[in-house]
Every structure is written in structure tokens, then in C-alpha cells.
Amino acid sequence: MNKNAVRRVGKANYLARSNHSGIDDNNATFSALTMQQKVPTDLLALEPSTSQQAESMDYLDLPSAVVVDGNGVVTAPHLQPEKDERHATRKSTIFAMLSLEILMILLQHADFLTQQKLRKVCKYWRAVLNLSDLQESVWLDSQSLIGTHDFVAEVYRPRQLWSFTLPRTLSITYNGLFYQRKEMDGEASRVLRKFADRCPNLVTLDLRGLYLKECIDDWNVFFRGVPYSLTVSASQIVFGMLDVPEMRNGVAQEPMKPHRRCRRRTGSGPTVDLLHAVRQVELNPANSVFDALRNSVEASRLDAVREWVEDCATVLMKDQRWLGFVRAESLPSPAIHRISSEWGDFEVVTEPAEVSPQKVVNGQDYFTLLKFAAYILTRGDIALPRPTPFKFDFETDRFYRLMGGVSFHADFFRRLHRGKKVIKMASVFLQPVRHYSKKAAINHVLVIGGGLMGSGIAQITAAAGMKVTLVDQSQDVLKKAVSGIESSLGKVARKQFGEDKEKADKFVKTAVELIQTTTDAQQPAQFADLIIEAIVENLDTKKTLFTSLDKAASNHTIFTSNTSSLSITDIAAATKRQDRFGGLHFFSPVPMMKLVEVVRIEGTSDATFDALFDFAKKVGKVPVACKDTPGFIVNRLLVPYIMEAVRMLERGDASAEDIDTAMKLGAGYPMGPLELADFVGLDVCKMIIDGWHKNDKAQPLFFPSPMLNKLVGEGKLGRKSGSGFYDYKAQQAKQAKSGR
Ligand SMILES: C[C@H](O)CC(=O)SCCNC(=O)CCNC(=O)[C@H](O)C(C)(C)COP(=O)(O)OP(=O)(O)OC[C@H]1O[C@@H](n2cnc3c(N)ncnc32)[C@H](O)[C@@H]1OP(=O)(O)O
Numbered sequence: 001m002n003k004n005a006v007r008r009v010g011k012a013n014y015l016a017r018s019n020h021s022g023i024d025d026n027n028a029t030f031s032a033l034t035m036q037q038k039v040p041t042d043l044l045a046l047e048p049s050t051s052q053q054a055e056s057m058d059y060l061d062l063p064s065a066v067v068v069d070g071n072g073v074v075t076a077p078h079l080q081p082e083k084d085e086r087h088a089t090r091k092s093t094i095f096a097m098l099s100l101e102i103l104m105i106l107l108q109h110a111d112f113l114t115q116q117k118l119r120k121v122c123k124y125w126r127a128v129l130n131l132s133d134l135q136e137s138v139w140l141d142s143q144s145l146i147g148t149h150d151f152v153a154e155v156y157r158p159r160q161l162w163s164f165t166l167p168r169t170l171s172i173t174y175n176g177l178f179y180q181r182k183e184m185d186g187e188a189s190r191v192l193r194k195f196a197d198r199c200p201n202l203v204t205l206d207l208r209g210l211y212l213k214e215c216i217d218d219w220n221v222f223f224r225g226v227p228y229s230l231t232v233s234a235s236q237i238v239f240g241m242l243d244v245p246e247m248r249n250g251v252a253q254e255p256m257k258p259h260r261r262c263r264r265r266t267g268s269g270p271t272v273d274l275l276h277a278v279r280q281v282e283l284n285p286a287n288s289v290f291d292a293l294r295n296s297v298e299a300s301r302l303d304a305v306r307e308w309v310e311d312c313a314t315v316l317m318k319d320q321r322w323l324g325f326v327r328a329e330s331l332p333s334p335a336i337h338r339i340s341s342e343w344g345d346f347e348v349v350t351e352p353a354e355v356s357p358q359k360v361v362n363g364q365d366y367f368t369l370l371k372f373a374a375y376i377l378t379r380g381d382i383a384l385p386r387p388t389p390f391k392f393d394f395e396t397d398r399f400y401r402l403m404g405g406v407s408f409h410a411d412f413f414r415r416l417h418r419g420k421k422v423i424k425m426a427s428v429f430l431q432p433v434r435h436y437s438k439k440a441a442i443n444h445v446l447v448i449g450g451g452l453m454g455s456g457i458a459q460i461t462a463a464a465g466m467k468v469t470l471v472d473q474s475q476d477v478l479k480k481a482v483s484g485i486e487s488s489l490g491k492v493a494r495k496q497f498g499e500d501k502e503k504a505d506k507f508v509k510t511a512v513e514l515i516q517t518t519t520d521a522q523q524p525a526q527f528a529d530l531i532i533e534a535i536v537e538n539l540d541t542k543k544t545l546f547t548s549l550d551k552a553a554s555n556h557t558i559f560t561s562n563t564s565s566l567s568i569t570d571i572a573a574a575t576k577r578q579d580r581f582g583g584l585h586f587f588s589p590v591p592m593m594k595l596v597e598v599v600r601i602e603g604t605s606d607a608t609f610d611a612l613f614d615f616a617k618k619v620g621k622v623p624v625a626c627k628d629t630p631g632f633i634v635n636r637l638l639v640p641y642i643m644e645a646v647r648m649l650e651r652g653d654a655s656a657e658d659i660d661t662a663m664k665l666g667a668g669y670p671m672g673p674l675e676l677a678d679f680v681g682l683d684v685c686k687m688i689i690d691g692w693h694k695n696d697k698a699q700p701l702f703f704p705s706p707m708l709n710k711l712v713g714e715g716k717l718g719r720k721s722g723s724g725f726y727d728y729k730a731q732q733a734k735q736a737k738s739g740r
Pocket residue numbers: 487488489491492495563564565586587588589591592593635638670671676680684
């Protein structure tokens with residue numbers, strides 16, 4: 001078990017994905033794992049399709065992502081999330097590939113399936129869907145059907161569409177793996193098309209596998225005006241299999257631009273990754289490789305494509321190698337021979353490979369292509385635009401990068417082992433995806449400030465099963481915080497488990513064990529997925545803290561402040577991660593108050609906002625969305641109300657007790673305003689009102705109160721200091737004595 005590998009996931013940048021080809025399954029997994037250790041990744045997606053493979057995943061403790069396809073369901077049953085607690089506890093880390101089986105289930109009434117099969121698949125997918133929030137993004141991949149032809153044969157029957165919420169982003173890969181099984185290919189293709197037609201948020205459509213006339217005819221209509229990234233293979237064009245007038249005309253008349261909604265690529269098998277890289281040069285129209293590529297698409301004939309290949313080969317002079325182009329198993333044999341005789345220099349697999357659809361004709365080629373991509377990307381004269389956002393900015397970005405940008409083949413991992421130089425190149429190649437940030441899987445939370453709020457936030461986070469590092473300036477504060485958390489958890493446990501002491505103790509122990517404390521925020525910041533700041537309510541102090549955290553923390557880490565009254569925008573200005581910054585405003589006492597205000601600033605990305613919303617739910621709270629306005633929702637109403645009560649007391653209109661009793665009994669509040677002020681902390685109240693007054697001097701609701709100022713000046717901060725509007729010393733002494 002390699003803990004190191006797991007830790008590194010936190011610092012990661014990109015996706016490593018193992019290939020699930022039937023051949024070399026285990027090698028692929030091992031290579032992926034090794035790869036991950038050498039070059040940390042954002043997401044290690046393993047696609048175990050055999051039990052052995054699934055077992056080998058134990059080496060990683062658990063990869064950051066498990067992609068289980070239809071085969072996995074059948075052949076690696078112990079990977080099923082409901083059977084594997086490890087997966088269940090890492091719910092948010094699981095990224096799943098939606099196989100065509102589930103597509104069928106979603107799209108059609110599945111009454112033709114045997115009940116047993118249906119139950120199995122449904123159960124599995126329901127678990128996966130629950131775990132991974134797949135409404136967010138889905139990758140449909142017909143490869144999942146390999147080896148399950150009988151099953152598929154049952155599935156492919158026209159049925160009514162199921163109604164379900166369409167995923168926010170959708171990527172469809174059609175790899176045509178039925179090898180000339182006309183009936184199935186045709187049917188599968190039609191179903192996919194129906195699905196694509198209905199999905200307004202289609203991101204990528206990969207139809208490299210279409211080689212049957214019937215299927216192609218189905219899609220040709222569809223090609224006109226495609227608003228998403230379309231991937232077809234060069235060989236499909238070369239052999240005149242696809243009629244893609246839009247593609248030719250579009251490219252000829254209007255060269256691809258980085259900000260164009262419609263992305264069209266052409267390529268075959270692994271070359272698609274290369275072409276993604278080549279697309280990066282489109283800002284420089286003089287680039288010969290790009291021109292050649294364009295020509296090849298325009299001409300759509302063998303010669304032009306060959307020209308392009310030659311051009312690539314020229315670039316790769318040192319290697320003296322041709323680029324492999326064709327995935328033998330998805331081409332009819334005569335086609336393979338034709339390409340082989342024309343271009344030579346790659347192995348030909350004459351027999352369709354039944355179970356290794358991703359096997360590249362010549363394994364070397366993929367590596368060559370990646371090297372070429374690295375070369376292109378390292379050329380100084382080429383700007384590297386970030387992948388074009390569509391309307392659905394983040395999701396698209398994400399998918400584009402995941403699928404188009406960095407989808408590794410196991411061969412690549414294997415070759416990476418050979419030397420550092422190569423790893424360096426790979427990193428270069430991956431540079432454009434460095435800012436990629438997925439909807440964050442939050443497993444490790446850094447809470448800064450171990451006072452009233454910070455300790456409460458640490459408590460509920462650990463109780464929800466996440467790892468917490470709690471930071472404060474002194475060990476004494478931290479010790480006090482942990483003992484407070486322990487006793488508070490004890491109350492929760494008693495409430496939850498009643499007489500069952502064993503379970504209650506286990507609950508407390510498990511949560512407490514998830515909490516680590518330290519006085520150094522920098523080190524744990526490297527591994528945190530989320531940082532929640534709950535230190536003193538002072539803008540400069542918060543900014544200083546965030547500036548240093550910004551340098552220490554991993555790229556993907558989301559920053560939040562629990563500030564009561566300061567502007568999140570102002571705090572975030574201290575960092576370079578506006579898109580991964582937001583407010584998480586908890587209420588005191590944190591374990592009991594159900595609300596969290598999730599505050600977004602202008603730069604907050606949807607992904608960050610969604611992740612924060614999810615996090616709030618995960619810790620058992622009800623999130624509400626709020627703009628970055630002074631006091632957000634609650635405090636904008638509550639603090640003026642508290643201040644009015646203080647002013648009432650100042651004027652001598654009523655006693656503190658009477659004001660509180662009146663508001664409890666007359667307005668139904670659980671605490672009166674002055675009790676509440678003591679509870680929140682008079683220093684906190686003062687800081688809030690002073691800050692607002694400074695920014696809006698004319699607003700009478702924000703006028704400071706001499707009485708409040710005096711109390712704070714005397715160190716009477718409310719409950720935490722033992723006195724405020726009321727005296728708590730006697731009560732606290734009594735509680736301490738009784739051990740409560
Ligand atoms: C200024 C900032 O920016 C924003 C703010 O935070 S503003 C402040 C917001 N907070 C408020 O307004 C608090 C108002 N006060 C209240 O709601 C209530 O008085 C209170 C929830 C604090 C206490 O309620 P009260 O009924 O007196 O306490 P108590 O009977 O001890 O416990 C209530 C429940 O919480 C549970 N509980 C007690 N301690 C607990 C703990 N540490 N953790 C979890 N649950 C706990 C109890 O078991 C009980 O549960 P039950 O009702 O299911 O039996």
C-alpha cells in the first residue's frame with residue numbers, strides 16, 4: 001500500500017488513465033500506479049476489468065478515481081461500490097464511466113432484460129450515480145460492451161425513452177466495437193444518436209469507430225452544424241466513409257479559432273491526442289503542421305493525409321519514424337492492408353482483436369505522437385491558449401481536458417519509466433491542463449483558527465468522515481479546542497446512539513482520530529482540498545494569512561473564509577485563485593446551527609461554488625447561496641437587530657433581562673439579542689459594526705455603541721471571557737464541576 005501515492009494525489013495536476021485493453025491489463029494498472037507516483041496526477045482513473053486488476057488497485061490504497069465499465073460490473077464484482085466500503089467512504093472521489101448498459105437502462109424500458117441482470121446493473125449504477133454525482137458529467141463509452149455481447153443483444157431493442165435529467169455535460173464515444181455486426185452496430189449507433197440529439201450539452205462526440213455504412217448514414221445528417229467537439233478518424237475520411245461536408249467547408253472557409261464553439265478534429269486512434277496538441281498552434285497560421293493538417297481535412301483524400309503525416313515525420317526527423325495512424329481492429333481488413341501497403345512501417349493486425357480495442361497498431365507510435373505533441377507545445381513561438389470554454393464554461397473545460405487533452409494510454413506510462421527526460425516532456429505536454437480543476441473531491445480540510453467557530457467546523461467536518469487539520473497560533477488553544485470537540489462530539493453521540501455506549505464511543509473516537517492539530521498552516525496546506533479560515537475578524541490579518549497559503553497550497557485547493565462581515569472579494573484579492581475562492585459562513589454553535597451561507601464572488605467558478613455547496617451538505621448543513629454583500633443574509637439582519645438592543649439598554653429603556661425575555665417570548669427567538677451577543681462574542685459584534693460603519697458612516701444602523709465598546713475594552717467579550725452583558729463565571733464554574 002503506497003500512502004505516498006495517495007498523498008500526492010492532493011498536489012496533482014492532471015489525469016492519468018490506465019487502459020483497460022484485454023491484453024496487459026495488469027501491466028496497465030501497475031504502470032498507471034507507477035506513473036502516478038512519478039508524476040502526480042489530479043485523477044488516476046483505473047479501469048479494472050478483471051478481478052486481478054481490481055485487486056492490484058489495493059496497492060494504491062484507493063486510487064483517486066475508479067472507472068468501472070460494463071465489463072467491470074461483470075468481471076470484477078467486488079469493485080461494486082455497495083460492496084466496497086472504501087469506495088463508499090470516498091464517495092466524492094469516484095469518477096465513473098457510464099457504460100452503454102446504463103445508457104440503455106436510462107433510455108429504454110428495460111423489461112426485456114432478465115430481472116436478475118437488470119437488478120444487478122441497476123443496483124450497481126445507482127450506487128455509482130449516488131457516489132459520483134454523475135448528473136454533472138457523463139462519458140458514454142460503447143467500449144463498455146466488449147465481451148458482453150450477449151447482454152447487449154438483449155439490450156438493443158427499440159424501447160421508449162426513459163425520462164431522466166440530462167447530464168450537464170456529455171461526452172459520447174462510439175468505438176464501433178461490434179466489428180461488422182450490422183444489426184448491433186446500427187442499433188447502438190441509432191440509440192446513441194437519439195441520446196445525442198436530446199442532449200443540449202453534448203461536449204464531445206467521438207465516432208471513430210463507425211465503419212459500417214448503415215451506421216454512418218445515420219450520423220451523416222447529424223454532422224451538419226455540430227455544435228460540439230467532433231472526433232472522426234482520418235481513415236474514415238480517407239476511405240470516403242464519412243461524408244462530412246460541414247467539416248470540409250467549415251474548415252476551408254473559416255479556419256478553426258480558439259474561441260469557436262464548434263471544435264472539430266480529425267484523427268484516428270491515438271492521433272486524436274496529437275491533433276489536440278496541434279490545434280494549439282492554430283493561433284499561428286503560418287505553422288506548417290497546422291496547414292498540412294488543414295489541407296488534409298479539406299482534401300479528405302489519402303494523399304493529403306499522407307502529406308500531413310510526412311510533415312509530422314519531418315518534424316520528427318531524429319526519430320526517423322512514421323506515425324501510426326490506424327487502429328487495426330476497428331478497420332475492415334482490406335483497409336488495413338491498403339494503408340499498410342501505402343504507408344508501411346507499422347505492424348498490421350489482420351485479425352480483428354476481439355478484446356483489445358485500444359491496442360495501438362504499433363505501440364511506439366503513441367509515444368512518438370506524445371513526443372511530437374511535447375515538441376509542438378514547447379516551441380517558443382506558439383501561444384498556448386486554455387481550452388476554449390463553451391457556454392458551459394467549467395464543465396466543458398473540464399471534459400475537454402480530461403478526454404481530449406490528457407488521456408493516456410498505458411503504453412505511454414510504460415515508456416515513461418525509461419528516463420527522466422521523457423517525464424519532463426510529459427509534464428510539458430501537460431502544461432495547458434495545469435489549471436484544470438474538477439469539481440473538487442474534498443477529503444482533507446484545513447481549518448485555520450481553533451476558536452469558537454474553527455473548532456466547531458473541525459468537529460462537524462471530522463464527524464462527516466473527512467480528514468481535518470486544525471491550526472491555531474498556540475498549542476494551548478489547540479488542546480482546548482480538541483477537548484471541546486471531544487465533549488461536544490460526546491453529546492452528539494449520546495443523542496445519536498442513546499444507550500449504545502460502544503457505538504457512541506466509536507463515533508467519537510473515529511471523528512477525533514481524523515483531526516490533527518498544528519501551529520503551522522503552510523505544511524498541511526499542501527495537501528488540503530479545502531481551506532476554511534476562521535481566525536480573528538480582521539481584514540489585514542486574514543489577507544496576510546491567505547497570501548502565504550496561496551503559495552503553499554496545491555493548485556486545486558479551494559480557499560474559503562468564515563468571515564462574519566468582511567468582504568470575501570477583499571480577502572480573496574490577496575490570492576491568485578479567485579476562481580477557487582468563496583465564503584463559507586457557519587453559525588454559532590456550529591454543531592447545532594443548520595445553516596451555512598455559501599458566498600460567491602465574481603470570480604468564483606461554478607465548480608468551486610458547487611463543491612462548497614456539496615461540502616456544506618456533506619457536513620449536515622443546509623446551504624443557502626448569497627452574494628458577497630456586507631453581512632450576507634443573516635448578519636445583515638441580525639447584527640443591526642443586536643445593536644438596536646444594545647442601544648435600547650444604553651438608553652435605559654429596559655433591562656438586559658427584560659429585553660431578552662421579551663424577544664424570546666414575544667418574538668419566539670431561542671435567545672434574546674443580548675444573550676446572543678454574549679454568545680457570539682462582543683469583540684466579534686464590535687468588529688462587525690465598526691467595519692461596516694467605517695465603510696458607510698451615514699447609516700444609523702451601523703453606528704458604534706459606547707456600551708459595547710466599553711465592555712470589549714474591559715475584556716468582557718461575552719461567554720468566552722466569562723462575562724459580557726451577563727456574568728457566566730458562576731455558571732461555568734458549576735458546569736466545570738459537574739463535568740458538562
Ligand atoms: C455572528 C456570526 O457571524 C453569525 C452567527 O453565528 S449568529 C448566531 C447564530 N446563533 C444563534 O442564533 C443561536 C441561537 N440559540 C439557539 O438556537 C439555541 O439557544 C441553542 C441551539 C444555541 C441552544 O439550544 P438549547 O435548546 O438551549 O440547548 P440544548 O437544549 O442544550 O440543546 C439543543 C439541542 O442541541 C443538541 N446539542 C447540544 N450540544 C450539542 C453539541 N455540542 N453538538 C451537537 N448537538 C448538541 C442537544 O442534544 C439538543 O438536541 P435535541 O433538541 O434534539 O434534544
